[in-house]
Amino acid sequence: MEPSGDSVRILCLRNRPDGEGFADPLGDSGEFAVTTVDRRERGLSLLDDESFDCVVGDADHGLDLLSTVRERRPDLPYVFVAREDDADAEAALARGATEYLDCRSDDDPLGLLAVRVGNAVASDDGDAAECRENDSYLQKLYRTASDAELTFEEKRRRLLTLGRERLGVDVGFVSRIDGDRFEVVDAVGPHELLQSGRTAPLSETYCRKTLDGEESLAVRDAASEGWADDPAYETYGLGCYIGTEVRVDGELYGTLCFADGPPRQRSFTDSESAYVELVSQWLQYELEQRADAEVLRRQNDRLEDFASVLSHDLRNPLSIAEMYLNAAERSGDAQDFEQVRDAHERIEELIEKLLTLAREGEARAQKTPHDLSETIADAWRTTETADATLRTADDPTVEADGERLQQLLENLFRNAVEHAGRDATVEVGALDDGSGFYVADDGPGIPEGEREAVYDHGYSTGGGTGLGLTIVRHIADAHDWTVSVTESESGGARFEIRGAVA
Structure with a gap:
């Protein structure tokens, strides 16, 4: 009988030695269209190339066949046919079989096969299909997420x-x-x-x-x-x-x-x-994980900063101190002792700045409102500014960790005096767009090509430690601020801190 266009298309995969395919008689009714294949490779090739509504697995070592079909077609209804020495229903269903037919104990296996195929195909439109599809995509998700390459x-x-x-x-x-x-x-x-x-x-x-x-x-x-x-x-x-x-x-x-x-x-x-x-x-x-890796990278960078200072920056003033101390012991000259004192002060400054740099990488800043003018005054008072002049243009309220804000200003003030001279004029004011504040000086300024490099550890053009502006960048980062350098109205350096004003 010629199958109709609505026939259920069955692919029967078998390697039994007996003659006619077990599912072939189902095709006589016209309700089913059965294709029986005795060779496994040929059957799997048909499965890839043609459309079927259900697979009937009637083969020795049926669990292996079932697993192979599920790898290729995880959602296709599958009826597992069990004969002598075949797996039990629990094992077959665990491997992904939709239905199970035990020919060892049924008097009418062919009639029951028609029922099993009908049930398998019908369930494909309901919850079972949804579960199979979900399982398939979960497997794909796992394989993708665990792919180390x-x-x-x-x-x-x-x-x-x-x-x-x-x-x-x-x-x-x-x-x-x-x-x-x-x-x-x-x-x-x-x-x-x-x-x-x-x-x-x-x-x-x-x-x-x-x-x-x-x-x-x-x-x-x-x-x-x-x-x-x-x-x-x-x-x-x-x-x-x-x-x-x-x-x-x-x-x-x-x-x-x-x-x-x-x-x-x-x-x-x-x-x-x-x-x-x-x-x-x-x-x-x-x-x-990536955030943790970035934190670890920054910690390693700070360790490298420590190593750099301990192996190089501290070695220079220590050598100078030793040289002048030997000279002072021979000559008793007060100037030699002054040179030793200056070298020790430089070592102390380096240590303090390095410890500050390490602390600034530890945690995000806890922000509270602060009057910028009060913090400016405190920072100016605690910074060696020689004969420099301070001017303040505005008084915005800044959301910041007060102590860290003062450290930022101290380093910017010290940087201005070191590079603009002992009689420098330093100005602090609000940015025109209201997003933050600036610190400007009237010194020689910073060439445009070097403005990003000034934040690098060890960068210095005026005999400083090369750490001050690195600390400024770390403090800004801890507050989620941005810091940039441009040219002041007098041609000096102007540091702009954005994101600081609420």
Whole structure:
């Protein structure tokens, strides 16, 4: 009988020595279309090249065959046929069989096979299919996340691609959120506004509502769920969306999201939401590992700073002190003793600055409001400024750790006097855009090509320790400020600290 177009297509894989294929008679009814293959390799090739609704595994060593089929087609219904010496139902189902047929104890195995095939195919449209699909993607997630040959960026991109496939959507992306600033860090998919590097106000994105709850935000049909007049829907036009927040060491990093233009026909399932959560947890773990590695790198850099100073910077003044001490013992000249005293003072200064540099890398600053003018006065009083003149132009309130803010100003004042001279004029004031403050002097300034190098450990053009501006950069980093150098109105150096004013 010629099978109809609605026939269930069965691939029967067997290597039994008996004649007709066990499932072949099912094709007589027209309800089933049966293809029987006695050679394993040929059957697997057909499985790759053609479309079947169900596999019937009727072979010796059936568990091996089942595992091979599951590797190629994890979601395809599979009926495991057991004969003498074959595995039991528990073992077959654990390997991924959809149904189990024991020919050893059934009087009508062929009739029961038709039932088993029907059940397997029917279950493929329900929860069983969902479970198999979820298991398949979880295996792919694990293989990707544990692949030591892939970089973090490659793994992230592959998991975004897998998420798109798992959820049946066009777009997957990771965002970075800083205040009201939303930035796409990585993305897969064709949406023009959701590409790496694109930014937007957080208030105009779907992600803002992702942050409102403890669970993922899932939207099946944005237009019918109250998003029609929302700025996010008007900007991005996403009909469906699922997203969850990503935290690093307890602090908000951003979001992991998947979306599409058209709405979904059904809501996101619990297993789909769980998959998104798993990817976000992997992302969180990897980001925390990278942050820890960066902390370790900085600690190693500070150890190198210690080693550099101890092996070189301290050696010079120690040698000078020893040389003049020997001379003083012979001559008794007061000038030789003064040189020894100066060398010891330089050693003390180096040690103090190096310890400060080490401390500045230990923790983020605890910020409270401070009147800049009061801290300026304290810093000027505790800095050796010779005959220099201080001018203050404004008095903004700065969000800072008071002690660290004073240390920053002390180092900038000392730097100004060292390079602009004992009679330098130093000015402190608010930046025009209100984001921070500046410290300027009337000295020779810093050539444009050297302005980034001034923060490097050991950089000095005026006989200083070469650590002062390194400390300034570390203090600024601890506050999440930025520090840059430009030219003052008088041609000297002007250091601008941004992000300090609330």
